[in-house]
Amino acid sequence: MTYSPRLSCIIPAYNEAPRIGAVLQTALATALIDEVIVVDDGSTDTTALIADGFAVRHPGLRVLRQPVNGGKTRAVAAGVAAARGEFLLLLDADLAGLAPDHLASLADPVIGGRAGAAISLRRNAPWPWRVIGLDYISGERVLPRALLAAHLDRLDALPRFGLEVFMNRLWIANGLQIAVVPWPGVSSPLKGAKQGLRAGLRADVNMMGDIFRTIRPWEALTQIATLRSRRI
Template sequence: MTAFSCIIPAYNEGPRIAAVLECVLRQEELSEVIVVDDGSRDDTAAIAESYRSAHPQLRVLRQSVNAGKTAAVARGIAEAQGAHLVFLDSDLLGLTPEALGALLAPVAAGRADVSLSLRRNAPRLWHAIGLDYISGERVLPRAMLADRLEELHRLPQFGLEVFMNRIWIAEQARIAVVPWPEVDSPMKHDKLGTWRAGLRADARMMGDIFRTIGPVQALRQIRHMRGLRVRHDVGALPGTKAAPTR
């Protein structure tokens, strides 16, 4: 049986992380769940730790300062024991055990080497091309990243996903794109309170991405990743269709 370690980086997600953990901790395929609190100023870590007594597979790691998502994930990878890693954002809305199970299934069954989500509120363009190349919800072998922790620490805060894409393409990994028709990622302006703050946050994220690979390389990643997609069964989720084959 494949052992999955789930890593959940979190920063000031007190209003949202409980719903994610309620789902994740019901997933029997996960051998361990690691929440990495990235120097939150709210009660994120305390909420996560409140689940520990009933769920021994849960660990909560606290970063002393806010170092960014990539650093938090790197900390989780260094602590993880599973042969495969599951990355989940801590602010997901509408996550269910069925959706999470669908993300795990293609890799667990050997039909794909890696998988990533396509959330309901992902940009329309990503739905049109059948791929969210910066999705934060992924499953992959731990070996793909375990020896690259120093490289991860040199990345910008939001350079992680496109860095992983580069590895997947180099290794010609079979990619399962798993539609999540009932799962959303909250808009940054909703979380931060104003459109201006949300736009600034989006601009910082895109700046980190393009410092990592550049716009032309991003387009090439999308093209290559679309070619690596494999067909898989997602019939367990309402409103989904089989993913396209390469």
Template sequence: MNTITCIIPAYNEGPRIAAVARVAAAHPLLSEVIVVDDGSHDDTAEIAAGVAGVRLLRQPRNGGKTAALARGLAEATGAHVLLLDADLTGLTEAHIGALIAPVSQGRSAISISLRGNAPGLWRRIGLDYISGERVLPRSLLLPHLTHLPTLPAFGFEVFLNGLLIDAGLPIAVVPWPDVASPMKHSKYGLWRGLRADAGMITDMLRTHGPLTLLRQIATMRRLRID
């Protein structure tokens, strides 16, 4: 792992993007930090651009998380990528180092976070299969860069799960008990938050059917290293 690019897709995350971007930009193991502003209507792009060490990419319109990640992956230079959601709270350099460690030490090919406020079921089974925080070889996604933007807006994680399962790659799950991602209703209000959650679930099911998603969870647990 000679080079690691951090990619942070962001849409209307003005109140939160600075904290996440600053932690990433300060980490010595990251060779570059890219924030992809997904057509935000607030000051997300301006705030990200003001963080030293951050490279800002701006999407011309809001195309969804998958398209934003595809843009970042296409322009990244690292052999590996660290993917971070833009709304994390409690994130520190130590958390990033812990997520990188299993891959840099050769114990796994991919690492996935398990945040402190992940759904209770995910914490009980020890796997958040749709976590947005991952470290992985960029080469795993490079053959699919033209296909990614055609996926549903929130289909990225379950599509990636299919790739790592097909490759039989070992997975390290890294607990992040002090890190949280705000619930959508706390960011958008109750009804808009419920609609956003429903839209995310719909996108996942449009990418892979419910039985496939259940098989993903079971297979990823088998691929998980201790």
């Protein structure tokens, strides 16, 4: 009988050499995760080489290399196409303070059938999202693979950072109940801290532009309200 993994972890990464090692250590130490796929999105630093070093020691880790930087959405699409698990855990490559318990707590409601999808709420999520108890553009999510695999062609057509709000649309259309999992010890560095103030501000503006090229502002408000109403 062919082995079919239950949970596949996809980590899109672009120039995350200082941070990806710690994230990989955590993902590989999480018992619920059956395979880890790093998608290097045309990095110009040693991100892919670091991931390759882990792959040598961990047969459950695969490293995919995008020939050019195409953005997070296309990197995740490549990972979804390669994944074999029934469920996906999408994980950013730059998280600090991450532990196996965080990943297990995010995956458990979905694998256990108590929720259709799960989303993290990090310690340094924007304060409005912490106030309302939902980070609707969080990059750390668990969901059925089939839900994204059915839309790979649409993912390739999305803006670089349109993935999260597109997933929200799918979750709502499919009537999924959502588990919001607080991660009080986990943070994601601001773009300004990684890229410098000017480049970081430009990256944030571009990200918001991508979001609102994918959905209209009114739909963002509708997504937030609907997802909050569907929290378990």
